[in-house]
Amino acid sequence: MQLIVKVISTSPDSLPPAFLCLTSTYISPLSVFFPSSGPLSGGEAQRLKLASEMSKPQEDSLFVFDEPTIGLHPLDVKTLLNVFQTLLDQGATLIVIEHDQDVIHNADYIVDMGPSGGMQGGRIVLAGTVEDIKNCKESKTGKYL
Numbered sequence: 001m002q003l004i005v006k007v008i009s010t011s012p013d014s015l016p017p018a019f020l021c022l023t024s025t026y027i028s029p030l031s032v033f034f035p036s037s038g039p040l041s042g043g044e045a046q047r048l049k050l051a052s053e054m055s056k057p058q059e060d061s062l063f064v065f066d067e068p069t070i071g072l073h074p075l076d077v078k079t080l081l082n083v084f085q086t087l088l089d090q091g092a093t094l095i096v097i098e099h100d101q102d103v104i105h106n107a108d109y110i111v112d113m114g115p116s117g118g119m120q121g122g123r124i125v126l127a128g129t130v131e132d133i134k135n136c137k138e139s140k141t142g143k144y145l
Helices: 017-022 030-034 040-056 074-089 099-107 132-136 139-142
Strands: 062-066 093-098 110-114 125-130
Touching: 017 093, 040 093, 074 099, 074 139, 099 132, 110 139, 125 132, 125 139, 132 139
Parallel strands: 062 093
Antiparallel strands: 110 125
């Protein structure tokens, strides 16, 4: 394993944009410069890819995230929501498959699937806002919001 260390100024203005993106996608800068003994996990690889995308304009871009909060600490979920907002501000469209209440509460539009899993699922219960889902008696998701 090769260790590469570059000394950089402590001023945020002097940091490369990709480095700032890494820090805003909840990847520790130390984990970039001092990698763990094994290969990157799937989540780590996805966060690195996402960090590289954040420094680019995103007009006409579509991102699909499948349960991105699995295994994340609640503070990291808040950071992920900030990352999502950055992508939206840059013109991207996001589709997020998720069960996390914080993510659902931040959605502009929700498609609630159900009403249960397996044979009892697979149909659209309701499509609309968080308030629409909360007010739908058939929505199991709405009961938890």
